Amino acid sequence: MDATPRTSRPTFPDGYGIPTTSEGLLTWDQVEPRLREAMHYWISSVRPDRRPHSVPRWGVWLDDRFWYDGAPTTRHTRNVEANPAVTLTLESGSEVVIVEGESHATRAHPDGLGARLAAAFAKYHDAGYRPGPDSWSGDDGGGLRVITPTRAMAWFSFPADCTRFTFAAGQV
Numbered sequence: 001m002d003a004t005p006r007t008s009r010p011t012f013p014d015g016y017g018i019p020t021t022s023e024g025l026l027t028w029d030q031v032e033p034r035l036r037e038a039m040h041y042w043i044s045s046v047r048p049d050r051r052p053h054s055v056p057r058w059g060v061w062l063d064d065r066f067w068y069d070g071a072p073t074t075r076h077t078r079n080v081e082a083n084p085a086v087t088l089t090l091e092s093g094s095e096v097v098i099v100e101g102e103s104h105a106t107r108a109h110p111d112g113l114g115a116r117l118a119a120a121f122a123k124y125h126d127a128g129y130r131p132g133p134d135s136w137s138g139d140d141g142g143g144l145r146v147i148t149p150t151r152a153m154a155w156f157s158f159p160a161d162c163t164r165f166t167f168a169a170g171q172v
Contacts, residue, residue, distance in 0.1 A: 004028050005165035010153055017159040026163040031154045034090060034097050035061035039123060043068075043147075044087040045079035045103070053079055058129065060120035066099070066147040067117055069136065077145070081105075088147055095156045101149040107141030108133070117144075 007025045012018045038061075044054040055076045059068030066088055070077060080086060084102040108114035114133035121131050136144035152165040 005149075005152065005167045008164050008166070010162055010164040012159075012162070018162055019160065024161050026154055026156065026161050028165060030156075031097055031152070031163075031165070032061070034095070034154075035066070035099070037123075038090050040091050041066070041068075042089045042091070043076065043103070044089075045076055046083050046085065047075070047079055048082055058121075058124055058127075060117065060123070062116060062120050065149070066101075067120075068145055068147075069131070069143040070145070071143055072105075077143075080145070086147055088149075094158075096154055096158070098153045099147070099149045100151045101147045103145050103147045105141055106136075106144055106146045107138070108136035108144060 005028055007022070007027070009018055009020070009022070009025070039058070041057050041059055042054055043057050044052055047053050053075060055074075057068045057070070057076075059066055061067075072078075072081075080103040084104055086101060086103045088099040088101070090097045108117055114135065114137055117136065118131055118133045121129065124130075131142075136142040149165075149167050151167065153163065154165070155162040
């Protein structure tokens, strides 16, 4: 699936030094590997009383989406069941990737997704996390959730390469 988003400059207040031309924009091919290779992610959601909530998560970037799991009774899952809007970020404050999208419960269908997810989660084997291909195939999906991106922003050399990525509806 080709999920190459449109690129543009984000709008910042005067004084931030954001270039006004498209020269120096990042490409999605430069950003996506960081999403695939990261070990730690932060997901922010909104509580029912509209207060923000952030939580560190393990997960994998696969098929142009972010896949993660966890108990349906957690604060995060209860938040996104009521309001699926989320922000996914990586740990770095200097090589920044920020993904906006929606988180929805899902399960690994018998099309081989479970095996591909298990293979991608191998990056956590040294930490003792070893889900198998059937971990997300039960009736409850094993707590599997997927974030589908709508927008992203990234920079690796602020402000020169600050880039906004916009995903077309239904593109990913």
